[in-house]
Amino acid sequence: MSKEEKYDRQLRLWQSSGQSNLEHSRIVLVSPNLASLELMKNLILPGLGHFTILDSEENVITEEDLSNNFYITEDQLGLSKAEVFASNLNELNLDSTHEVVKIEGTVQDFLASDDLSDKFPWNSYDFIVANWQFPSLIDLVQGLSNTSLIVVNSLSFFGTLRIFQKSYKFIETHSEKMLDLRLLNPWKELTDYSDSIDLEALDLQEHSQIPFLIIQLKAMEEYKRQHGGELPKAYSDRKVYKAIIQGWKKSYDELNFDEALTNSNKIFNPQKVPEDLQKIFDSLEGDFDAKDKYWLLVKALKIFVDSNDGNLPLTGEIPDMDSTTENYMTLKGIYKDKFSKDLTNFEGHLQELNVNEIKFTTDEIVKFIKNSKYLYYSKLSSKLINNVDLFIEDFGSELSEFQSIILSFIMIENYYLQFNTIPSLTDINALLNITKLFLNNKIQITETYEKVLYEILRVEGKELANISSIMGGIGAQELLKLITLQYKPLDDFLVFDGIRSVSERYKIK
Amino acid sequence: MTRTNIAIRPYLRTKGKFADEEYEPGEEVLYALTTSKILVLGAGGLGCEILKNLASSGFKEIHVIDMDTIDLSNLNRQFLFRTQDIGRPKAEVAAEYVMKRFKGVNIIPYYGKLQDKDEAYYAQFQVVISGLDSIEARRWINNTLVNLVDPEDASSVKFLIDGGTEGFRGQTKVIIPTFTACYECSLDTISGQTTYPMCTITNNPRLPEHCIEYVSTIEWPQSHKDQKLDMDDPEHVTWLHERSLARAKEFGIEGITRSLCLGVVKNIIPAIASTNAIIAASCCNEAFKIVTSSNPILENFMMYSGNDSVFTYTFAYERKDDCPVCGGL
Numbered sequence: 001m002s003k004e005e006k007y008d009r010q011l012r013l014w015q016s017s018g019q020s021n022l023e024h025s026r027i028v029l030v031s032p033n034l035a036s037l038e039l040m041k042n043l044i045l046p047g048l049g050h051f052t053i054l055d056s057e058e059n060v061i062t063e064e065d066l067s068n069n070f071y072i073t074e075d076q077l078g079l080s081k082a083e084v085f086a087s088n089l090n091e092l093n094l095d096s097t098h099e100v101v102k103i104e105g106t107v108q109d110f111l112a113s114d115d116l117s118d119k120f121p122w123n124s125y126d127f128i129v130a131n132w133q134f135p136s137l138i139d140l141v142q143g144l145s146n147t148s149l150i151v152v153n154s155l156s157f158f159g160t161l162r163i164f165q166k167s168y169k170f171i172e173t174h175s176e177k178m179l180d181l182r183l184l185n186p187w188k189e190l191t192d193y194s195d196s197i198d199l200e201a202l203d204l205q206e207h208s209q210i211p212f213l214i215i216q217l218k219a220m221e222e223y224k225r226q227h228g229g230e231l232p233k234a235y236s237d238r239k240v241y242k243a244i245i246q247g248w249k250k251s252y253d254e255l256n257f258d259e260a261l262t263n264s265n266k267i268f269n270p271q272k273v274p275e276d277l278q279k280i281f282d283s284l285e286g287d288f289d290a291k292d293k294y295w296l297l298v299k300a301l302k303i304f305v306d307s308n309d310g311n312l313p314l315t316g317e318i319p320d321m322d323s324t325t326e327n328y329m330t331l332k333g334i335y336k337d338k339f340s341k342d343l344t345n346f347e348g349h350l351q352e353l354n355v356n357e358i359k360f361t362t363d364e365i366v367k368f369i370k371n372s373k374y375l376y377y378s379k380l381s382s383k384l385i386n387n388v389d390l391f392i393e394d395f396g397s398e399l400s401e402f403q404s405i406i407l408s409f410i411m412i413e414n415y416y417l418q419f420n421t422i423p424s425l426t427d428i429n430a431l432l433n434i435t436k437l438f439l440n441n442k443i444q445i446t447e448t449y450e451k452v453l454y455e456i457l458r459v460e461g462k463e464l465a466n467i468s469s470i471m472g473g474i475g476a477q478e479l480l481k482l483i484t485l486q487y488k489p490l491d492d493f494l495v496f497d498g499i500r501s502v503s504e505r506y507k508i509k
Numbered sequence: 510m511t512r513t514n515i516a517i518r519p520y521l522r523t524k525g526k527f528a529d530e531e532y533e534p535g536e537e538v539l540y541a542l543t544t545s546k547i548l549v550l551g552a553g554g555l556g557c558e559i560l561k562n563l564a565s566s567g568f569k570e571i572h573v574i575d576m577d578t579i580d581l582s583n584l585n586r587q588f589l590f591r592t593q594d595i596g597r598p599k600a601e602v603a604a605e606y607v608m609k610r611f612k613g614v615n616i617i618p619y620y621g622k623l624q625d626k627d628e629a630y631y632a633q634f635q636v637v638i639s640g641l642d643s644i645e646a647r648r649w650i651n652n653t654l655v656n657l658v659d660p661e662d663a664s665s666v667k668f669l670i671d672g673g674t675e676g677f678r679g680q681t682k683v684i685i686p687t688f689t690a691c692y693e694c695s696l697d698t699i700s701g702q703t704t705y706p707m708c709t710i711t712n713n714p715r716l717p718e719h720c721i722e723y724v725s726t727i728e729w730p731q732s733h734k735d736q737k738l739d740m741d742d743p744e745h746v747t748w749l750h751e752r753s754l755a756r757a758k759e760f761g762i763e764g765i766t767r768s769l770c771l772g773v774v775k776n777i778i779p780a781i782a783s784t785n786a787i788i789a790a791s792c793c794n795e796a797f798k799i800v801t802s803s804n805p806i807l808e809n810f811m812m813y814s815g816n817d818s819v820f821t822y823t824f825a826y827e828r829k830d831d832c833p834v835c836g837g838l
Contacts, residue, residue: 004768008582012772012779013676042783046585068516070561070610092588156520157794157804161819174816209713320716325760328715425523451526458523462516465565466794469558473786477677477815480783487677488817496821498794499527499804501681501811503821 003047003095010046018484019047023095025483026050028122030130030137031059031107032085034463035154037071038472039129043479044089050097051089054120055082056110057102068465108420111136122147127479132413135384138164142382148482152475154463155412155422156456157498158405159471162385162508163478163490167287168378169294171367172486175374179317180271181335183217184231185309189334194218199248207250211323211331212260216267219244219260238268255322263319272310273373280377281305287379291356297368298375300350304342307349313342315370343369378491381508385493386410388438397443402504404449405495408456411435422461428454455499467498511612514539517567521801532802542567545800548634549573550623550650552599554780555640555672557589558789560603563638564611566797571616572634574623575600580741586782623650632657636668636796640789642778644699647671648834651684651692655835658687668799672788676779677815679788681807682826683795686835689809690826693834702776717764720756721773724749728756740775749774787813 004011011019026049029040040051059081061072071088082100090098101120103110111134113119122128122140128149130137141149141164148165182190194217199207223232223241232241242264249257273281281302288295304313316339318332346369350360385406399407411431415423423431431453435445474494481489493506521538528534547568549559552575563571577599579590589606590599600618608616619626623646631637631653641647651669659665669684671692684691709715710723729738729749739745750767757765771777791811798806807823814820830836 002581005581007585008768008771009777009780010585011768012777013781038786041588042781042786045588045782063513064515066511066515067513068565070565073610074511074612093584156525322709322713323715324713325715325762328713329761455525455527458519458525460519462519464517464520464794464797466562466790466797469562469786469790470794473783473788473790474815474819476783476786477781478819480781481815487815490819494819498791499798500823501791501794501807501821502823503819505818 007047014480014484014486018486021484022480023047023049025127026052026125027127027129027479028052028054028120028125030111030128030134031055032081033131033154034069034465034468035152035159035471035475036129036131037069037085037089038469039150039152039475039479040089040472041071041092042473042476044093044096046480047093047095050099051086052099052101052125053082053086054101054103055080056107057104058106064462068463070465106420108134108417116140117143126483129475129479132416133162133384133386134417138382138384150475150479152471153409153413154468154471155409155461156459157464157467158409158452158456159467159474159496159498160406160409161471161475161478161490161494161496163380163482163492164382165380165482165492166382167380168376168482168489168491170376170485170488171294171297171371173371173374173376173488174486175488177317177374178266178269178271179319180312180314180373181213181267181318182271182311182314183213183220183267184271185311186217187338189337190217193330193334194221204250208254208256209322209324209327210256211321211327212256212263213318213321213331215245215248215257215260216264219248220267232268238265259322271312273305273312277373277375280375283377290353291358293358293360293364294377296350296353296358297360297365298377299353300346301368301372303349303353304346308342308345312373313346313369314338316340317370339369376488380492383508385508386414386438388440388442399443399446399449401448401452401497402495404446404452405497406493406506407435407449408453411438411453412456414438423457424460425454425457428457431457464498467496470496470498512614514543514567517542520803525804527804529802529805534803538801538803539567542797542801543569545636546570546572546634547796547800548631548637549640550637550646551575551640551642552587552589552603552618553577553583553640553642554586554782554785555674555789555792556599557587557603558785559638559640559672559793560589560607560616562790562793563796564607564614564616566793568796568800569614571614572619573600573604573616574619574621574626575603576620576622586780586785588782623653628653628657631667632665634667635664636670636799638792638796639669639671640792641671644696644701647692648696651686652834654684655686655691655838658838660687668796670792670795670799672792674780674784674788676781677784679784679813681788681791681795681811681813683799683807683809685809687838690828691832691835694829694832695810695826714756714760714762717753717757717762717769718773720760720762720765721749721753721770724752724756725774728752738774740771746770784813784815 060078061076072084076084082102086098086100116136123144125147130151131153133151141147151162153160194214222244232238245260316336318335411434478490481487493508496503521534524534549556552573578596579594579599589603594602598620600620604616604618654667654669657665671682673680705722710719714720750770753765795807798804808825810824810826812822
């Protein structure tokens with residue numbers, strides 16, 4: 001059985017490099033609920049390396065589990081949850097390995113123990129997945145260098161997801177690329193090639209096969225010639241520029257001239273360092289680490305840009321254009337040659353910086369250059385969200401519906417972590433009082449908050465299979481991004497409302 | 510021990526603060542949920558998830574239609590299937606699996622086309638959830654359900670919930686025929702398959718895709734007369750791959766791989782379990798709200814994108830007066 005074939009539909013998203021990361025990834029799932037089981041299912045199917053389920057030996061399959069949990073069978077009532085879930089999840093894809101760790105006493109007590117870091121080999125895992133923001137787990141991951149924490153929750157029609165990871169350092173963000181074609185500031189070889197073509201001397205057949213980039217470039221030269229060397233800037237200038245192209249068109253069906261016109265606005269997109277990349281350059285000052293590949297590459301990029309008139313290295317890519325194969329390949333060759341030169345220069349900068357002689361493969365460097373315009377970097381907060389000052393700082397003084405959902409979850413979480421049970425409607429006044437104490441009169445409780453809290457409490461802690469599946473799906477997508485280091489992850493908190501089918505993101509500062 | 514409704518009851522026994530004023534919770538709602546007949550179209554990536562969710566959220570009378578058999582490349586997300594099921598009809602294996610897991614749930618599979626069934630068949634359902642992978646099939650069911658509407662009979666209005674995914678993105682649409690925008694009304698928001706001009710693929714190939722298109726559409730029929738190109742036959746794929754490589758070499762084009770050949774000819778859309786999970790559950794969440802009235806339903810489109818962080822966009826798509834299917838009804 002071929003893995004390429006089995007995983008074909010996902011390899012098209014994250015290629016073999018992402019797949020290899022996934023197959024080497026290890027996750028520990030703490031005391032599963034429906035949402036976190038769904039999350040694990042969505043990682044095991046595509047071939048997660050290993051998962052461990054850590055749970056109290058007291059937790060067994062109940063009648064309630066039977067009523068909404070697909071990952072058990074009726075005859076498993078009363079058996080250990082950890083064991084049943086582990087074997088039923090593993091059955092989904094035998095490529096994953098698994099382990100069960102049962103602890104004595106409650107999960108709360110276990111996680112609250114002073115020597116938590118010694119009680120389990122946490123650092124041998126890449127991710128810890130849990131349902132609640134156990135303060136001790138958050139403290140724990142602070143001390144671990146390569147382990148992150150994902151908290152996923154689902155109650156009533158609502159869900160939350162939070163990622164605790166020290167930083168995101170992404171290269172392959174799969175952003176929609178605006179190719180840098182350097183038409184406003186071409187280099188010599190490109191200009192020479194363009195100059196070697198005399199549009200007027202061509203017959204109609206040849207004229208209609210000139211790639212549109214050359215037409216645009218020639219029109220730009222013509223515009224500059226007419227305007228004392230100035231580039232078109234204002235909207236009216238661009239119209240003049242477009243009129244030049246239009247004027248050169250010999251026949252109505254010259255597709256290449258149509259392409260030159262329809263793509264003419266793209267030329268003016270700023271091609272130098274985008275704002276997000278500039279912020280990453282700015283982070284070099286505080287965050288540069290000469291032993292970290294990402295930072296070495298970023299610093300080499302900064303040096304490259306500074307010594308190349310603000311230009312990023314060329315990626316060598318050009319869009320498809322109506323033209324003969326020969327014309328297209330010649331043009332492509334010119335862009336590729338420039339890419340190779342930029343690559344050599346970049347490698348020179350990298351080598352000078354790389355005092356620790358960390359090994360880079362050419363593939364790694366090429367991948368970095370091709371994605372350099374759209375790198376992603378973010379640092380995350382490790383602060384607990386159930387801290388009123390943080391809450392106020394982020395949310396202002398009026399509680400919106402989303403903020404009401406978040407606050408409700410925090411209050412229920414606090415209650416759960418203290419009493420090991422999820423409150424229900426009979427506890428609503430107690431919960432409202434706890435909320436008032438928490439808010440300490442800094443934010444007023446709104447009617448929306450009471451409605452949301454009511455909606456959550458009335459379900460008596462029961463998960464709705466659909467909402468848990470949505471949250472497990474979202475959580476798995478985020479983990480896949482964190483594992484494959486591709487696309488852009490959530491940064492760092494999400495709330496989902498399944499009544500209106502809407503979501504909102506928050507960044508905890 | 511059998512499966513009960515313990516986890517679902519609290520949702521239906523009390524009334525939330527967001528529910529419609531006229532809504533009355535209680536046993537009748539639970540009865541409506543367990544007796545409501547629901548149809549699932551497609552037992553693939555979305556379909557497997559939908560069947561699991563419906564069974565886990567209290568539905569008991571489910572039908573499923575799918576015309577495909579199980580393939581190895583399904584197993585990375587279609588979690589009701591195992592290696593030993595390869596080659597068997599998806600609808601049948603999926604129904605067997607869910608009924609084995611959830612005793613008391615009745616799932617009737619049909620291995621065949623949507624078009625095999627008549628109006629009377631579709632008229633028996635309250636809700637239809639579509640997890641189809643073809644635009645044509647979606648248009649067909651949309652048209653059928655719009656035609657079923659009898660203005661004198663409220664029960665003739667069948668809710669159509671349509672899910673679709675591609676990579677990290679997806680969308681859910683809730684269609685109430687003749688009351689909201691129908692699938693056809695929203696057709697211009699859907700992009701079709703990429704096509705290349707004939708002159709490019711025959712005379713001026715520039716991309717590896719151009720070479721593959723040439724070999725599959727021109728060279729194959731020339732050298733294989735009556736035999737159709739079958740991309741599920743490894744020998745055919747090998748032939749196509751080798752010929753495409755040769756043509757690309759002739760023109761100095763790089764980048765032909767076996768995987769690209771398959772992708773271009775089969776028009777493969779990337780698919781993962783997690784996106785299917787999100788969209789299928791969103792569809793089932795709407796079905797649950799429709800059947801129980803326990804909370805308001807989606808009006809009427811939701812788009813999800815996980816490419817760049819998490820992004821959802823919910824909006825009411827307007828009906829089109831000149832819609833060829835529901836316009837004027």
